[in-house]
Amino acid sequence: MTQPVASPDRRQVVxxxxxxxxxxxIAPFVAMLWVSSYARIEPRLIGIPFFYWYQMAWVVIxxxxxxxxxxxxxxEQRARKGxxxx
Numbered sequence: 001m002t003q004p005v006a007s008p009d010r011r012q013v014v015x016x017x018x019x020x021x022x023x024x025x026i027a028p029f030v031a032m033l034w035v036s037s038y039a040r041i042e043p044r045l046i047g048i049p050f051f052y053w054y055q056m057a058w059v060v061i062x063x064x065x066x067x068x069x070x071x072x073x074x075x076e077q078r079a080r081k082g083x084x085x086x
Contacts (some may be wrong), residue, residue, distance in 0.1 A: 017076045021069035028062040
């Protein structure tokens, strides 16, 4: 049985950048699936119960986190290719 030889140009699949990107993508799911953390009426924001405005805030937060994850992975891929082209 032969062992595969690791080539010198082979790089890690799991990198700190990808871990951060993964956390950015997982956070909205955890926040929305943990319903007991936001299933209440108070505090109200301009008359809107917490239950509703919390979920709407996560729409904006999720957009920002997804954009951040995309930019991080894109930057890492450019660095792997050795180019700085945008």
